[in-house]
Amino acid sequence: MITSRLSLVLLLIFSPIALAELEFRDPWIKNLPASVPVRAGYMTILNPLSEAVSIVSLRSKAFTSIEIHQTIEQDGMMHMEQVTSLKIESNSSVQLAPGGLHLMMMNPSEPTQPGDLLEIVIVLDDGSEQRVEMQVIR
């Protein structure tokens, strides 16, 4: 009885259906010289789940803050806008790529170098978190 209850508890804790799981492909950060206090991060986000999922915030020990931004061409000028919640529809993907959606990563805690692997935490609208290692690329 105790064993079966324990199993149930363990099952609930580790059950893969309990938490949303997105897939993050080719996460990378464009390196810049230390004099520049911002970096942009890119990746493709896949949502294989039966429901839409939104990314509501991001954080990392490597940056003071991370926001999702979109570069938009408006009146012939390039303009950046913050995306406060990024929705990824069920069974679809969203691409973060140069010239469009990107992670705006502010104030690196240490100078970044090509080859560095920096961990970020992605917070979803159901409160769950996923960790992603992003590679710094020259």
Added chain:
Amino acid sequence: MNKSSIAIVALLALIGGFSISWVISSNKPIELEAGLWFGEQARALPEFELVDHNGQVLNRTSLTGKWSLMFFGYTHCPDICPASLQTMSDMVQAIEDPDVAAALRVYFISVDPDRDNAEVLASYVTYFNPDFTGATAIMEKLDPLTRSLGIAHDIRNKVEGNPGYDVDHSSAIVLINPNAEFAGLFGAPHDALAMARDLTRIVEYN
């Protein structure tokens, strides 16, 4: 109509005018993939004076004798500016004719002079290519150049004590000929290989 819209309309009118007159006047057109070439309709730049990342004056005279590509942006721009500079760096590498490569100079002009001093610009532009030049000046001195090239720029949300403001800016890469005339432009998104082929055609043709 705000300032930027006026600048865009002016730029479009300029391009339209150039295109039409180019088609009429040119009997030997150069086929371009990515760029817009003004041919005989190239227009002299006005007098202007910026300071480059080595502390040297950058004016109309310093642009004579070589082909110049100019991109306008700011170093705190994380996405489109590094992408454009990287494209120009890839483009230079992709130019096969050494004479064409030697005839070309690349400038990054900061429209955010408060944050982009010579030191910041030096480390920024040379990160992409040691031969690239960064330059800027106070707004009053930037304006004659940007206006003549149809480059709009606008500082947004700048408040005292907030260093995190954005600067909207045109994404075009401008081409200036060895007579210091506005000779063409490449609109975004920029393709390094197509630009390398276009510039090779333009420089070899002239």
